[in-house]
Amino acid sequence: xxxxxxxxxxxxxxxxxxxxxxxxxxxxxxxxxxxxxxxxxxxxxxxxxxxxxxxxxxxxxxxxxxxxxxxxxxxx
Amino acid sequence: xxxxxxxxxxxxxxxxxxxxxxxxxxxxxxxxxxxxxxxxxxxxxxxxxxxxxxxxxxxxxxxxxxxxxxxxxxxxxxxxxxxxxxxxxxxxxxxxxxxxxxxxxxxxxxxxx
Numbered sequence: 001x002x003x004x005x006x007x008x009x010x011x012x013x014x015x016x017x018x019x020x021x022x023x024x025x026x027x028x029x030x031x032x033x034x035x036x037x038x039x040x041x042x043x044x045x046x047x048x049x050x051x052x053x054x055x056x057x058x059x060x061x062x063x064x065x066x067x068x069x070x071x072x073x074x075x076x
Numbered sequence: 077x078x079x080x081x082x083x084x085x086x087x088x089x090x091x092x093x094x095x096x097x098x099x100x101x102x103x104x105x106x107x108x109x110x111x112x113x114x115x116x117x118x119x120x121x122x123x124x125x126x127x128x129x130x131x132x133x134x135x136x137x138x139x140x141x142x143x144x145x146x147x148x149x150x151x152x153x154x155x156x157x158x159x160x161x162x163x164x165x166x167x168x169x170x171x172x173x174x175x176x177x178x179x180x181x182x183x184x185x186x187x188x189x
Contacts, residue, residue: 020162020166021106021109023159024100024106024110024159027113027159028113028117031096031117031118031152034121038128039090042086042131045132047140050128050144053144054140054143057147058147058151064158064159065154065155065158067159068155068159069158072165
């Protein structure tokens, strides 16, 4: 289910008519990655996956903000 | 009982994440897409984390799940606002059925921030 969600978001990432559309898609892919890591932590009973999920969430947020700054900076 | 509850939360969370990505794929313009993505993905991740905590009720799991949930709740809102601001400033196209457009008319070379 989560893999299907990631595939659909990738379609939007490839199609996306403007750059902010792609940034939204990348943001959602980051959240889906965190979701997949949480499910993996539940399935394998390894709590280390939760630490990884936290780091992925952090870096995804920083990436989103950086992209938005870039879009604002380079607007014509 | 607890297994059923946590399993239901897992399925519900995965369904919400799938709905978020369907919304991102199907919605007509950037701002409605963002609405689908941020809300549904935050709620979906919250459901998954609640299911994980119910499945394995230890303090180490609880504190990590709670910090991920709190962090996501904070950053999703801030990130969505920042993207929306960048898109509005660069003049992203609205859906043709949109009724209100409160963005000021843009002049070339106009900086309003």
